[in-house]
Amino acid sequence: MTQRITEKEPIAAIATPVGEGGIAVIRVSGKNAIAIVDKAFEGKDLTDQASHTVHFGKVINKKGLPVDEVLVSLFYSPRSYTGEETVEISCHGGVLVTQAVLEAILALGVRAAAPGEFTQRAFLNGKLDLDQAEAVADIIHAKSLKAVDAAHQQLEGRLGEHVKRFRQQIIDGTAMIELELDFVEEDVEFANKEQLKELLEALEKEITDLLETYEAGRLVKDGVKTVLMGRPNAGKSTLLNTLVGSDRAIVTDIAGTTRDTIDADWSYDGILFRLIDTAGLRKTTDIVEAEGVKRSQQAFEKADLVIYLKDLSFPFDEEERKEIAGYQQKAEDTPFLLIGTKADIEADTDWRIEFDLEISALGGESIDSLKKMMKERALENKHYDAGSLLVTSTRHRDALEKAREHVQAALRGLAMDMTGDLLSIDLRAALKELGAITGEITNEDILDSIFSRFCIGK
Structure with a gap:
């Protein structure tokens, strides 16, 4: 997915588990994130440094007192996780010192991030498809090595590749029908009905094959x-x-x-x-x-x-x-x-x-x-192959099932010699369902539901 990067108000959160440890990371992302963090940084002028560089210094609070010695990593837009200007502050691990560093940043007018907001911005800025964004949460919550493997495949875009291929096949079929509709008054027939039938039958089988991996994926x-x-x-x-x-x-x-x-x-x-x-x-x-x-x-x-x-x-x-x-x-x-x-x-x-x-x-x-x-x-009988792509999400399964139903309806319509405008309705509905998987077609309620599963800081 490619689209223009939109930098929103800066947000910040602790990106590592809260507790005692060697290192903790505070992530800051949004418009002018580097310049804002520089106000609380005692060391080099961060606004004068290159992207993907790391700098040692101290974080100071609003009173000018040192909070902790830190390493600051800089990422300029669009070469960051969110696509926005991003700063990652590595400080000493520990509940109090980590919270103190975060509060020093929030005191500069930065808003505390909501659960999953960094990944949501990555999706909105075209850095990830929606199915890839969901895979991030699956990796975090994975309880077994096979679950990690399945999530990594999704994060690498393998599910998205299948879905985009399905969508292209439907677009090709729809184009054949709608070109004919443009010339209906001239009684010109462009659509090869047998070719369209073969395309839709092959598509139905591919969707079915992918759906059959769901039980193993679950x-x-x-x-x-x-x-x-x-x-x-x-x-x-x-x-x-x-x-x-x-x-x-x-x-x-x-x-x-x-x-x-x-x-x-x-x-x-x-x-x-x-x-x-x-x-x-x-x-x-x-x-x-x-x-x-x-x-x-x-x-x-x-x-x-x-x-x-x-x-x-x-x-x-x-x-x-x-x-x-x-x-x-x-x-x-x-x-x-x-x-x-x-x-x-x-x-x-x-x-x-x-x-x-x-x-x-x-x-x-x-x-x-x-x-x-x-x-x-x-x-057994779950279509499980250690190296194969697995559908693991109920949301993805439901969308695939609905897309298949519309493809099947279009096939029935072809068999009944329905007109192209009626066939087009089902093919467009199938496109919509497939687009919901990768986020090409979505709505705010779905996004809120998906990203609410994430931890704060991711």
Whole structure:
């Protein structure tokens, strides 16, 4: 996206996490940012220095007293993150000194930045497409390496490249139709209907292929909601602790110890698993435990992966067989693993039922196999390729789905031999939906919603 840089009123914010550390950074951006910061800088004349240079000096407050020794980096428009004149002040880390440096700058008439305002200005000034701006927030909030990789692909513009190609195909198709409309009175036909059909069918397939990556993208970005369920003392809490590598859940020999769901994040091979340890499934008159069982059911309904644990040291009863069969049926398309636990304890294993795996969480038996199985099952049939572009945003998915619906409507119109003006309506609507992804077509409400997710200073 290329457009004229517009420098707005200067804004400032702390761009690094607040707390104790070696260095903190205060970012200032906007009209005359360098000249304004120079008023609080004791050292070289910053207004006389070149872009992309760093200068040592002191920040002084309104009373002329030194606040901290700093390094000041200068970026002239348009060669900055926001496209505006920008200054980054590196001071000593620490809550008080960082805040004092920021206040010295704000005292010069600079406004405190709103969440995401620097990145919003970068978008408005054409430094980033809207999907790339969203990727910045995704990188910041990423909880797994695969989520970082997916966000980096989007930040590099790979999604935007696809969308712009889709838009160009629609523009080409629309041009064929509208050129014909200009000469309708002369009864001249410019549009090759078969060629237009082939173009739209190819476009529909490309959009569908991209949409099919969403489920994998959602799991990579948000994590796999993995519910551990089973009868009391089946080893759910022990398995959670083993996977996480710490005593996150209380483990005792007393049935019903876990009364509520316990959540813990765990990453394996770059994928985030949001483990949910649930209360043991059984009928109970205990009000608190009954509420725990109810929450277990609710967690099951929202799961991306279900792991039902069966204690191998106790025989099945008919009720439990029916219970497992019922959950397998209710799971439908949700991956369901039936895992036998406490495999290190000798017992009669003629269960007349097939386990996906038998493990011992305490002894570590087959835990590595379980980890691999969890990743494989969570991502099976999800069109996941470690190097491929993934759609991770619900907003992007919705826009792609709507664009595809309009393309499909145009194809139906072609088959019914509709006039070009009616076909053009759907093609223009598809253009609008695709443009909303990259920000070529947007509105203030969408921007406010997107950039409110950012931290202050980014």
